[in-house]
Amino acid sequence: MSKTITYVVTFENERWVSRCPTGEVEGVGVARSLSQLERDLAEIHTWAWPENTPGVEFVFDLPEDVAAVVAEYSREKELAEAHTKRVAELAVKAAKVLTSHWSEPDAARVMGLSKQRVHQLKVGA
Template sequence: MSKTITYVVTYENRRWVSRCPAGEVEGVGVASSLSQLERDLAEIHAWAWPEETPAVEFVFDLPEEVAGVVAEYRREKELAEAHAKRAAELAVKAARVLTSHWSEPDTARVMGLSKQRVHQLKVNA
């Protein structure tokens, strides 16, 4: 896939509606579910550009009452992923340091993990 075509998607009259503001695709796509809308647009892309079919990307134009909640969720999800990554890095470091002093079962008890997980952290890092 050489490029991506972005659609602005809204929910109108119990249907998901897509519009292409950049003009690569004319008209409006309508479907009862986002997965159906994405499949329909992918089929249109495959038909219109058989050699290099563009990917489909959605930008949601949501009502204010839900847009704020979605934005907050996405921020918190990004933070959680960053924290999870850092925790995984520290788990490896802790497993290495602690097993240089104690057994894997004792290290597991201190870290609150299974001894199998401590072994994985120690050998796979």
């Protein structure tokens, strides 16, 4: 895939409706589910650009109250992912520091992990 075509998606009359604001694809796509809408658009892309088929991306135009909840969820998810990454980095660092002074079983006890997990962290698995 060389590029991605972005569609603005709304829910209208019990159907998901897609519109391409850039005009690369004319008209609207309509489907009962987002999965079906994505498959339909991918088929259109394959037919229209067989040699260099672009991907499909959705931007959702949601009601304001729903959009606010989704935005809050997205922010918290990003924060959680960043924290998870940082915790993983610190686990490796702690395992290496602790095992440079004490045994893997003792380091595991301090970290609240299994000795196998401490060994994995120490050797970089």
